[in-house]
Amino acid sequence: MVLSPVIGKLLQKRVVLASASPRRREILSHAGLRFEVVPSRFKEKLDKASFPTPYAYAIETAKQKALEVARRMHQKDLRAPDVVIGADTIVTIGGLILEKPVDKQDAYRMLSRLNGKEHSVFTGVAIVHCCTTDAQLDLEVSEFHEETTVKFSELSEELLWEYIDSGEPMDKAGGYGIQALGGMLVEHVRGDFLNVVGFPLNHFCKKLVELYSLPRREDLRRVKHDSIPPVDTFENLSDVEGSGSDPAQGDDGGGHGRAEADGDRTQAPAGPQGTDSHGTGESPPPFPAGLLELIDGFKASKALFVACKLNVFDVLKVDGPLKAVDIAGKIDASVCGTERLLDVCVALGLLEKTDRGYRNTELADVHLASDGEYSLHSLAMHSNDHFWSLFTDLELAVREGASAAFGRKAEEPVQSKHKTLQFMRAMHGFAMLTARQVATAFDLSQFTSACDLGGCTGALARALTQEYPRLKVTVFDLPEVIEHVTCFQPEGRRTDRISFMPGDFFKDDLPEADLYILSRILHEWPDDKVCELLSRVSSRCKPGGGILVAEKILEDKPAARGSLPASLNLLVRTQGRERGLPEYRGLLERHGFRDVRLAHAGDRLDVMLGTRASPP
Numbered sequence: 001m002v003l004s005p006v007i008g009k010l011l012q013k014r015v016v017l018a019s020a021s022p023r024r025r026e027i028l029s030h031a032g033l034r035f036e037v038v039p040s041r042f043k044e045k046l047d048k049a050s051f052p053t054p055y056a057y058a059i060e061t062a063k064q065k066a067l068e069v070a071r072r073m074h075q076k077d078l079r080a081p082d083v084v085i086g087a088d089t090i091v092t093i094g095g096l097i098l099e100k101p102v103d104k105q106d107a108y109r110m111l112s113r114l115n116g117k118e119h120s121v122f123t124g125v126a127i128v129h130c131c132t133t134d135a136q137l138d139l140e141v142s143e144f145h146e147e148t149t150v151k152f153s154e155l156s157e158e159l160l161w162e163y164i165d166s167g168e169p170m171d172k173a174g175g176y177g178i179q180a181l182g183g184m185l186v187e188h189v190r191g192d193f194l195n196v197v198g199f200p201l202n203h204f205c206k207k208l209v210e211l212y213s214l215p216r217r218e219d220l221r222r223v224k225h226d227s228i229p230p231v232d233t234f235e236n237l238s239d240v241e242g243s244g245s246d247p248a249q250g251d252d253g254g255g256h257g258r259a260e261a262d263g264d265r266t267q268a269p270a271g272p273q274g275t276d277s278h279g280t281g282e283s284p285p286p287f288p289a290g291l292l293e294l295i296d297g298f299k300a301s302k303a304l305f306v307a308c309k310l311n312v313f314d315v316l317k318v319d320g321p322l323k324a325v326d327i328a329g330k331i332d333a334s335v336c337g338t339e340r341l342l343d344v345c346v347a348l349g350l351l352e353k354t355d356r357g358y359r360n361t362e363l364a365d366v367h368l369a370s371d372g373e374y375s376l377h378s379l380a381m382h383s384n385d386h387f388w389s390l391f392t393d394l395e396l397a398v399r400e401g402a403s404a405a406f407g408r409k410a411e412e413p414v415q416s417k418h419k420t421l422q423f424m425r426a427m428h429g430f431a432m433l434t435a436r437q438v439a440t441a442f443d444l445s446q447f448t449s450a451c452d453l454g455g456c457t458g459a460l461a462r463a464l465t466q467e468y469p470r471l472k473v474t475v476f477d478l479p480e481v482i483e484h485v486t487c488f489q490p491e492g493r494r495t496d497r498i499s500f501m502p503g504d505f506f507k508d509d510l511p512e513a514d515l516y517i518l519s520r521i522l523h524e525w526p527d528d529k530v531c532e533l534l535s536r537v538s539s540r541c542k543p544g545g546g547i548l549v550a551e552k553i554l555e556d557k558p559a560a561r562g563s564l565p566a567s568l569n570l571l572v573r574t575q576g577r578e579r580g581l582p583e584y585r586g587l588l589e590r591h592g593f594r595d596v597r598l599a600h601a602g603d604r605l606d607v608m609l610g611t612r613a614s615p616p
């Protein structure tokens with residue numbers, strides 16, 4: 001790959017870096033690029049839960065930063081620059097996205113989380129090509145991301161605070177700067193170092209080669225139909241005249257789309273014979289890339305489920321990297337089928353393909369192998385074995401409503417030991433990822449006893465006892481669940497402050513406690529059952545006692561993507577449903593709980609805390 005000529009081609013263009021990051025400026029100017037710096041005013045507040053992956057979030061933020069600058073410059077000068085570059089760097093660990101710390105305590109929380117562990121750094125990059133025709137701004141976006149894995153040493157509290165007091169963490173994602181003092185915290189790095197610093201230069205150059213070496217189909221089409229080529233950049237910069245292949249086809253996970261001045265749109269491909277899809281010479285509708293992704297979404301889920309079921313991630317965690325033929329032997333499957341499945345997993349970001357064979361990404365090691373503390377393997381298996389077939393009845397459930405569909409092919413009760421365990425593992429995986437955030441959403445230190453109703457494996461109980469040294473927690477769940485809880489207690493971390501009690505919260509006496517917890521329980525039930533349960537809790541709870549409810553609360557604005565499948569789950573599964581804050585608040589108040597407060601516990605859950613009022 002020839003790097004400098006491709007950077008050289010940009011020298012003929014007015015290039016703007018839409019970033020205030022001094023590191024990005026330095027990396028790009030060292031590479032010989034000439035550009036202006038116009039920091040973006042885009043507020044980095046996108047809803048993380050609405051993105052399928054952390055890097056999708058970073059890419060979208062990068063894109064919005066660049067688009068904001070392009071539009072602002074166009075408005076101001078009536079002429080936008082030729083190219084605007086935006087980037088966003090995030091640090092991710094255990095499903096959490098860490099951006100820049102807001103204060104020293106926040107930096108401490110981030111660095112403690114990274115301490116002694118491996119994490120990923122993603123930078124999303126957007127390259128926006130601007131073209132102004134008749135004062136109209138036409139924008140075309142190319143985007144990609146790069147991942148680097150960084151391992152921190154075990155660091156003492158003292159060192160962490162010394163580092164925080166140096167002031168270095170404050171303007172850096174994850175609260176550290178690998179290029180300076182923060183380099184001392186790092187044991188090893190896998191991948192592009194500059195990507196951690198804030199800009200993946202190598203991938204950027206490859207992207208430029210891809211963009212500027214091959215004229216894209218849409219450019220050829222536009223040259224043919226429009227009198228003025230919209231982006232003169234490409235004809236001028238092309239090395240390979242007349243080559244008709246479409247680099248977007250070979251895009252390595254990055255996108256390639258078009259945005260309009262007042263909103264984002266994806267570029268339509270040329271219709272047959274290079275005409276637009278209407279055959280009229282007018283612009284075809286935007287290419288519905290997101291829609292096609294949705295249409296294909298079930299294939300991606302199924303590929304993940306099958307790879308989990310065949311234990312691909314377990315095999316690679318122990319023995320990877322391995323060639324397809326060796327993996328096929330270990331999972332007892334055909335070589336050609338295995339190879340295809342593995343390549344799909346690479347495309348989905350679950351595996352990496354190296355010269356030595358396939359290996360797990362960190363995501364797969366942590367969440368898709370079956371043995372990890374934060375494994376979601378059983379959640380994937382539960383979705384495959386249980387929800388997949390229920391969802392084939394979605395049409396019926398929608399036509400007839402939950403209650404009509406319920407009972408026909410309704411849920412088989414979770415009976416066999418295997419099913420119970422799979423269900424418990426599935427719940428446990430999710431609870432392990434959310435328990436700490438639920439436990440710390442409010443200060444619960446005034447309570448000395450709690451009862452977690454339907455607390456399953458005790459994941460939340462453990463987070464609560466770790467957080468509150470005075471608190472004793474009783475986990476109350478069905479006998480068939482309590483029977484298996486010992487499998488889920490981590491060796492060496494048992495505490496006599498947690499006890500497990502078998503029982504049915506609709507029938508049996510509830511244990512005595514200062515605080516009653518219903519975490520992801522109420523959405524499972526219809527209103528009459530919710531009222532029955534809340535009235536049982538209310539009559540057992542002493543005045544001044546508390547109720548803690550964790551649920552994903554429906555919002556008035558269009559629901560976050562993450563909560564949508566859950567609301568459909570409930571349609572095909574039980575008669576329960578998601579509820580909004582006023583409804584939950586009303587239910588709690590009706591059952592004698594006042595001062596209901598709300599806190600967010602990460603992207604997937606909200607927590608409400610109410611106090612039992614004295615009876616009138």
Ligand SMILES: Cc1cn([C@@H]2O[C@H](COP(=O)(O)OP(=O)(O)OP(=O)(O)O)[C@@H](O)[C@H]2O)c(=O)[nH]c1=O
Binds near residue numbers: 044100
């Ligand atoms: C992990 C790490 C990050 N960073 C800096 O963290 C900021 C991320 O924040 P951002 O939101 O992507 O960028 P920004 O600084 O707010 O600038 P902008 O592009 O204007 O949003 C960027 O600065 C990066 O260099 C380092 O300097 N070293 C490191 O090891």
